[in-house]
Amino acid sequence: MTIPDLGFTNDETWKNQREILWAHIEVEIKKNLRKKELASVKNYFFTGNLDGGYPVSDNSLILYFPRQDFEGWDYVFSTLVKKVDRFEHNFYYSVYGYPDVMPEMNTRVLFFDYFHAETFSPSIRSRIPIGKEGVVVEINANKYRLMGFFLSDLVALMEKGKETICENRVRYFFSLLSEFDLDGTDKNMEERNMRLFRRILVQCVKKSDPDDASKLSFAKDLAHFLESHKAPQALLDLWSEVKQEKEVE
Amino acid sequence: MSSICFQFDLRVIRTDHEKWVTLIQGLCNEEFGAYLEERVEPFGEAAESALADLMDTWDKFRDFPSFDDYDDGENSIRFTVSGGYGLPEEVAKLQQLFSLCGAQVTVIDQSLVDRDDL
Numbered sequence: 599m600t601i602p603d604l605g606f607t608n609d610e611t612w613k614n615q616r617e618i619l620w621a622h623i624e625v626e627i628k629k630n631l632r633k634k635e636l637a638s639v640k641n642y643f644f645t646g647n648l649d650g651g652y653p654v655s656d657n658s659l660i661l662y663f664p665r666q667d668f669e670g671w672d673y674v675f676s677t678l679v680k681k682v683d684r685f686e687h688n689f690y691y692s693v694y695g696y697p698d699v700m701p702e703m704n705t706r707v708l709f710f711d712y713f714h715a716e717t718f719s720p721s722i723r724s725r726i727p728i729g730k731e732g733v734v735v736e737i738n739a740n741k742y743r744l745m746g747f748f749l750s751d752l753v754a755l756m757e758k759g760k761e762t763i764c765e766n767r768v769r770y771f772f773s774l775l776s777e778f779d780l781d782g783t784d785k786n787m788e789e790r791n792m793r794l795f796r797r798i799l800v801q802c803v804k805k806s807d808p809d810d811a812s813k814l815s816f817a818k819d820l821a822h823f824l825e826s827h828k829a830p831q832a833l834l835d836l837w838s839e840v841k842q843e844k845e846v847e
Numbered sequence: 848m849s850s851i852c853f854q855f856d857l858r859v860i861r862t863d864h865e866k867w868v869t870l871i872q873g874l875c876n877e878e879f880g881a882y883l884e885e886r887v888e889p890f891g892e893a894a895e896s897a898l899a900d901l902m903d904t905w906d907k908f909r910d911f912p913s914f915d916d917y918d919d920g921e922n923s924i925r926f927t928v929s930g931g932y933g934l935p936e937e938v939a940k941l942q943q944l945f946s947l948c949g950a951q952v953t954v955i956d957q958s959l960v961d962r963d964d965l
Contacts, residue, residue: 627880628878628880628881628882629877629878629879629880629882630879630880630911631880631881632880632881632884632902633880633881633884633885635880636880636881
């Protein structure tokens with residue numbers, strides 16, 4: 599695959615914005631990367647070139663490529679990434695969306711869309727052959743694990759007002775939620791998810807903060823989903839329990 | 848205690864005390880890469896070369912040891928280093944590095960002390 603157009607990397611305004619982003623990223627990656635490695639990563643971050651002399655890790659290749667869109671990721675996954683498992687890794691982590699590297703929510707949503715369909719599907723194929731081996735990756739999604747990523751983020755939305763992918767992909771989230779059940783496949787994961795769910799539902803029945811539109815809107819959508827009885831039994835039971843506790847208070 | 852643990856006691860010259868505090872506190876905050884290189888740089892080329900050798904060892908084991916229990920005295924700095932099976936080699940290289948940076952280094956194998964306590 600040929601390298602996509604990176605002419606914009608010569609633009610002074612783009613370079614200045616990139617410098618600001620780099621300053622944030624460097625604070626963290628300097629903890630583990632040696633100076634010579636850091637210089638290679640920085641060169642790649644600003645130019646998309648791998649001529650810095652030292653190897654750049656697969657996830658850095660994906661996240662630091664100057665062009666953060668489908669065309670850019672197609673190129674990186676098919677040409678630069680070495681390990682096939684990076685596709686599946688980012689299938690899950692795209693729910694968090696790497697806010698430090700992708701400060702704009704639009705980019706994070708686009709990154710999520712790169713791995714996911716409009717609604718949850720347990721089977722996903724990569725758009726292009728991936729890595730050194732050049733294989734089309736097929737993922738059998740672990741819906742409990744995926745739900746865990748969403749729930750952690752939603753707890754952050756409901757308790758701290760964090761901006762989340764979920765608010766931007768509500769349809770996807772509810773399609774995943776309708777498949778939520780407790781079948782004992784992974785007890786630890788199920789228990790963790792139920793604990794997170796409880797924290798979210800507790801926030802839903804609390805007197806809502808009128809200033810926080812995202813939180814309010816999501817709480818309304820979630821309550822509607824649960825009240826419409828489309829929800830799995832385990833969640834309906836938890837919802838009744840949380841509401842009852844609120845009445846007792 | 849399942850991991851191996853060593854206690855370091857560094858006697859440093861008063862004028863270098865601040866540099867040492869930044870260096871060792873950084874290690875306790877898991878700042879191992881370019882941060883550490885920048886903090887060793889003022890101690891000269893021999894120290895830099897010893898650090899490069901230590902970092903090659905970390906690369907080999909693909910892991911960093913854990914620096915804890917930081918304690919800052921008037922002329923000495925104490926801390927512990929714990930880790931896995933590669934630790935004795937790493938501790939020897941840390942000892943050499945800190946000596947080349949001008950510290951008087953005392954190292955006690957804490958794992959042995961713990962076993963004696965049993």
